[in-house]
Amino acid sequence: MKPVKNSKKNTKAPATIAKEKVAKKPAQSSEPVVNAQERIDNKIASLDDFRGQRLKEIRKLIHEVGPAVIEEWKWMGTPTWSNHGIYVIANAHKDKVKVTFAHGAKLSDPKQLFNNGLDGSKWRAIDIHDGYKLNASAFKALLREAIAYNKTQAASKSTVLRSRTASTAVSRSKS
Numbered sequence: 001m002k003p004v005k006n007s008k009k010n011t012k013a014p015a016t017i018a019k020e021k022v023a024k025k026p027a028q029s030s031e032p033v034v035n036a037q038e039r040i041d042n043k044i045a046s047l048d049d050f051r052g053q054r055l056k057e058i059r060k061l062i063h064e065v066g067p068a069v070i071e072e073w074k075w076m077g078t079p080t081w082s083n084h085g086i087y088v089i090a091n092a093h094k095d096k097v098k099v100t101f102a103h104g105a106k107l108s109d110p111k112q113l114f115n116n117g118l119d120g121s122k123w124r125a126i127d128i129h130d131g132y133k134l135n136a137s138a139f140k141a142l143l144r145e146a147i148a149y150n151k152t153q154a155a156s157k158s159t160v161l162r163s164r165t166a167s168t169a170v171s172r173s174k175s
Helices: 036-046 050-065 136-174
Strands: 070-074 078-082 086-092 096-101 124-129
Touching (some): 036 050
Antiparallel strands (some): 070 078, 078 086, 086 096
């Protein structure tokens, strides 16, 4: 069977002209929208071993130190806690719970809780394996220091922003 030739002239736009993209509708999910706190609750409940217990303990300590903490669910399943920016995240891995401090390299760690990322210039982590005894008071001290660090960073950023805005206004008025 021979292919049938189209008798109409080619009316396509030249290849150099971009085609208009049609936005796809997001897929409808049968799952109800769940807030971050509920997702973290569900994550903890789904872990029926030491990891769930440790996440629950870590979360409790975080809330004791910073009652104004904002809980978020990021990166497809990572509980995060922020106050003037993210300061700590926690992930349940197959054999451990990893608690990562976003600016851990800037924090003092006199009790040497950090046991991962020690050579990096930004983050530090605590890998909590089954049987690991977390020093709650030292952990809370790290949390307090992380919140304080974020606050000073937020304050210095807003000061820089204000000074840039002021200098821009001055240079515009001179022209």
